[in-house]
Amino acid sequence: MKELQIEQRGSVWVGVFRAMAxxxxxxxxxxxxxxxxxLMALAQKEALRIERLFSRYRDDNVIHRINTAAGRSVTVDSETARMLDFADQCFTLSEGxxxxTSxxxxxxxxxxxxxRVPTMAAVDALLPQVGWQQVSWSEPHFTLPDGMQIDLxxxxxxxxxxxxxxLLNEHCQAPFLVNFGGDLHALRSPVTAQGWRVGIEASRGGSSDALHSILLERGALTTSGDARRYLLKDGVRYGHVLNPKTGWPVEGAPASVTVAGNTCTEAGILSTLAILHGNEAESFLEDQGVRYWVQR
Structure with missing residues (x-):
């Protein structure tokens, strides 16, 4: 659905398109x-621009140049530099x-x-090529050892x-909500309601009913989990969030974690890190002092 489709729901116009899978x-x-x-066309253009810039599936962007540089240094633009700085910060704060690079x-x-769960040998063979500590990054020069890749x-x-x-806030003062694949951010509530009604879906079981209903006045919500990306073998479910130190799914990880934050970037890294903390997900989130919902 590359084309923008627009419909009216009460006092709100809703534009729907597809980007970033x-x-x-x-x-x-x-x-x-x-x-x-x-305004929706402006938003769609920005989403597609960022997809073109950072998608690992393209062969015409900075990520492709970095991943195919065979150990040579790549000069990056300022926007990519900010993303690499953030990746570096996340690696450091999460202790790897x-x-x-995972x-x-x-x-x-x-x-x-x-x-189709891989063999231990297949995973172990890739681990030497995983590890942010092996890259060289000094803006604007980024060097990735030959054989490694980055994925933003x-x-x-x-x-x-x-x-x-x-971008939308620069061009209008109307209430709006942005929802890209379940990652949400709103700056102000609708005039006709106290907030945007958001549902957290059940992560498993096939139910279409919302497990939780949240009234989002402003701020962001993100969700990480294994509802759609997983393997199932001998009654064991393998979620898609991998521990980069072992190459295997995190043991004891929640089925899903939803986090509220000031921005999607902030909430997103916390929801992912909570998954990576496995059995300690709730304790980790409590320490961050954020509002959250965990499904196990």
Whole structure:
């Protein structure tokens, strides 16, 4: 659904399109359909721009140049530099649990709902090529050892939400909500309601009913979990969030974690880190002093 589709729901216009392998929605409370459509087109353009810039599936962007540089230094633009700085910060603060070089492990893992769990040997063979501590980063020069890769997918969608919110805020004062694949951010509530009604879906069991209903006045919500990307073998479910130190799914990880934050970038890293903390997810989130919902 590359084309923008627009419909009216009560006092709110909703624009729907697809970007970053996710369904995307822009909700804007405006009288004018024409003005709403202009703002939604602006949001869609920004989402697609960020997808083009940071997607690991393209061969015409900075990520491809870095991943195919064969150990040579790559000069990056200022926006990419900010993302690399954030990746470095996340790696340091998480003591190596959040690592954008761990995407290489997808060569062994394909979380398609099947029972095809890789062998220990296949995973172990990739581990020497995982580890942010092996890269060289001094803005604007980034050097990745030959054979390694980076994948900004773990922070890219949340960044796209926040960038889109900032852009829309520059062009209108109307209440709006940005929702990219379940990562949400709103700056102000609708005039006709106390907030945006948001549902947290049950992570397993196939129910379409919301497990929790939240009234989001402003701020962000993100969810990490294994509802759609997992393997199932001999009654054991393997979630798609991998420990970069072992190459295997985190033991004792919650089925899903939803976190509220000031921005999607902030909430997103906390929800992912909570998954990576496994059995200690709730304790980790309590220490952060954030509002959260965990499903086990």
């Amino acid at each position: 996710s369904p995307c929605e822009i909700h804007i409370e405006l009288r004018s359909r024409k003005r709403a459509a202009q 649990l959040f690592d954008v 995407g290489l492990l997808r060569k062994a893992w394909n979380f398609d709902g099947s029972d 997918g773990g922070i890219g969608k949340e960044y796209a939400v926040d960038r889109t919110v900032s």
